[in-house]
Amino acid sequence: MKNITAFLLSSLLLAGCSQANGVNPPLDNYNPDPKDVIDSHGSIEHLEELDRFIEQFNKQKKAKVRIVQYTIEGDPILTDLDYDREIIHYQHDTTRDQYGSGSITKKTCQNITKTETNTETYYNLNCSGTQEEIIYIEHDTSSQDRFEFNLKYGVGKKNEINTKDQQLVKNLQNGEMVTVSDFQFSEEELNRIYKAMIFANYLSEKKLSDSCKQKPYESYELTVWINGGERHFEWTECDQSPDGQKMSAMKDQILEILKQNEAYRALPASKGNYE
Known part of the structure; x- marks a missing residue:
């Protein structure tokens, strides 16, 4: 009981210090959808959903996908891709990252690619000539x-x-x-x-x-x-x-x-x- 009490007190003190220093805790505990692509420190779930998005894009069919990337502290950063058969609408949401910029960035992108080598796999967006890296996987x-x-x-x-x-x-x-x-x-x-x-x-x-x-x-x-x-x-x-x-x-x-x-x-x- 003493250990549990000490842990709770420490947690409350840390939370208080964070707020006092201007660092806000996460807005909510995000519950991923079963089809969300989850990228958590080398653990990748539902990557097939991103591959399916690219397949639909190449067929010029409407498609949506969400990528959830977790920080070291466990905060989710959300990236939404929405293809309307003309362009890809890109939204990058860091508002749940207590140590991030806490912003929502939106862009329109013309292409998405998957590149594979013997040691790396990465997914990139082309947004008006600039590259946005979506997911990077090293298998070296x-x-x-x-x-x-x-x-x-x-x-x-x-x-x-x-x-x-x-x-x-x-x-x-x-x-x-x-x-x-x-x-x-x-x-x-x-x-x-x-x-x-x-x-x-x-x-x-x-x-x-x-x-x-x-x-x-x-x-x-x-x-x-x-x-x-x-x-x-x-x-x-x-x-x-x-x-x-x-x-x-x-x-x-x-x-x-x-x-x-x-x-x-x-x-x-x-x-x-x-x-």
């Missing part, structure tokens, strides 16, 4: 102190990619297992895998199911070590929830990258339909 593993993962997959999770122990295991479906003990991805392959994880928003909490009534069925277990953190997920092919579908799509991307790896291509082919 060399800029991380640590990026390793262990993916177990297939019926019985007998296949495994373990970059931590540099081990690759393949189930040949005939009772035989093949193991590569010095397996490595190239830096380019790791960047593509890291990008797939970021776009699946692997840093967020997931509602996944590891149950499945059909037999046989594929199940998956993924552990990611990023810098000093660790994330762990388990699900099956029966999980058709939004999170399950997104994680399965990410898993498919990783396996496609694996199948292009020279060490994997040198392994014997499987004798069955499941890996």
Whole structure:
């Protein structure tokens, strides 16, 4: 109780000091819409909504999207894009940012683009010759102190990619297992895998199911070590929830990258339909 009381008193004192110094608290606690694109310190949610906006723009169809970017203090900055089939109406709202300018900026823009490299993805608006950066995503593993993962997959999770122990295991479906003990991805392959994880928003909490009534069925277990953190997920092919579908799509991307790896291509082919 003493700790709780002290915490509450400290919070009140901090709030009082902020107001005394002319810094206002956030106007409200913004509740994001399920279709808002959320950008929160490396965690990206609903990025497909921005891709859908660009697709509609390219087809000259009306479209709207809101991007919510959170400051370090947790304050939301809102960016609204509204395409009316002629121009993109841009509005940037920092009124909920207690340390920002507290202003609303409006512009008209003629174009929106998505640019992807092996290490970066960014979305830009062209507004009368000037560029407005909407979202920037870095997926460069060399800029991380640590990026390793262990993916177990297939019926019985007998296949495994373990970059931590540099081990690759393949189930040949005939009772035989093949193991590569010095397996490595190239830096380019790791960047593509890291990008797939970021776009699946692997840093967020997931509602996944590891149950499945059909037999046989594929199940998956993924552990990611990023810098000093660790994330762990388990699900099956029966999980058709939004999170399950997104994680399965990410898993498919990783396996496609694996199948292009020279060490994997040198392994014997499987004798069955499941890996």
